[in-house]
Amino acid sequence: MKIKKVICSAGKTGFYFDDQKAIKLGAKHDGMFYLGDPVTPGFKAIRQAGEAISVMLVLDDGQVALGDCAAVQYSGAGGRDPLFLAEDFIEFINKNIAPKLEGREITTFKEMAEEFDQMHVDGKRLHTAIRYGITQALLDAVAKTNKVTMAEVVKKEYNTGVEIKRVPIFAQSGDDRYLNADKMIIKEADVLPHGLFNNVEEKTGKNGELLREYVVWLRNRILEHRHNESYNPIFHIDVYGTIGDAFNNDVDKMAEYLKTLEEAAKPFKLRIEGPMDMGERTRQMEVLRDLTKKLDDEKINVELVADEWCNTYEDVVYFVDNGAGHMIQIKTPDLGGINNTIEAVKYCKDHHVGAYCGGTCNETNRSAEVLVNISMATGADQQLAKPGMGVDEGIMIVNNEMNRVVALVNNR
Secondary structure, eight states, rough: OOOOEEEEEEEEEEEEHHHHHHHTOOOOETTTTTHHHHHHHHEEEESEEEEEEEEEEETTSSSSSEEEEETTTTTSSSOOOOOOOOHHHHHHHHHTHHHHHHOOOOOOHHHHHHHHSSSSEEEEEEOOHHHHHHHHHHHHHHHHHHHHHHHHHHHHTOOOOOOOOOOOOOOOOOOOTTHHHHHHHHTTEEEEEEEEOOOOOIIIIITTTHHHHHHHHHHHHHHHHHHSSTOEEEEEEETHHHHHHHTTTTHHHHHHHHHHHHHTTTSSSSEEEEOOSSSSSSHHHHHHHHHHHHHHHOOOEEEEEETTTOOOOOHHHHHHHHOOOOOEEGGGGOOHHHHHHHHHHHHHHHHTOEEEOOTTTSOHHHHHHHHHHHHHHOOOSSSEEOOOSSSSHHHHHHHHHHHHHHHHHOOO
């Protein structure tokens, strides 16, 4: 089977591009808008519609393999690649990548993905979003050529040895952490609610009291409204470093506080993502490592999830090797080619560290579907419900793709 033609189309994502630097400098909300001028190059407004590019590979038998190029909400920040706009990059793909794909024989995903993930144009590596979408399309092309699911291709080529089955779904609430939590309870999300506790005074509390009150509310809400007693979700709350801010990044004080959250969450298991943000990778790893060890030594049953400063495959290896966190969020678009996500999940699993196949609300239905296949084929510990912040849509997309894959595999 050969790739006959490459066709690109512009698309929108499930959320927005936000100028993180402008927001940190104090940009104010007006409904869904941010007021003021952007400061990060490429932005026309502090918040603007997220964009994507669908890359369609027309195979010589008429089938079409599909992947979506997409980037994270806070593009251009924290060392990430610049803002990804469709009008800027469709021409780039048509000029520089399409000629290398058209007429090409479909071989293995691993071989082709690694080639395009490492590709350089004019001495520069491809934008992470392009590598993300091209490799999705290549995985789909290999699956269509072999008439199997994408999950089966990954399982075979990477010799994962796992049973292809459902992976726990993790839903995120955004700022609407109460109403959206209700949606998650009705839909029986396996892991919830993210929470978006990104401000000490307004959300977490100067002594963590507001976060603790929310954990109590969430526990009581589930106990009151769950359809049956067998529904026992895991609590996973992203605090964006605000626990460290509240307790001066003191390991002993953070551990003592986390113990109160453990009690507040009972009978449910609790994970805390990004407990502190030390401002750079090495220090972040060290403090997260020390807090992880402290919780283990004190038998405080709270799992820590690495997020800040753990962006690339190399970062994942670094945090895992140093015991910094019980689970790693693998931010799929930031890793570029999806082959890197596969390797990252495998590395976590091989070293007995939780693998959370995450990403961003600012993706598309297609990128979510492809990454679900990877989660299932590698045995990830949880899969983010994406894209968007509406809960229902992300759960629907991820859940339904899981069930389709399981049904097809079982049928074979």
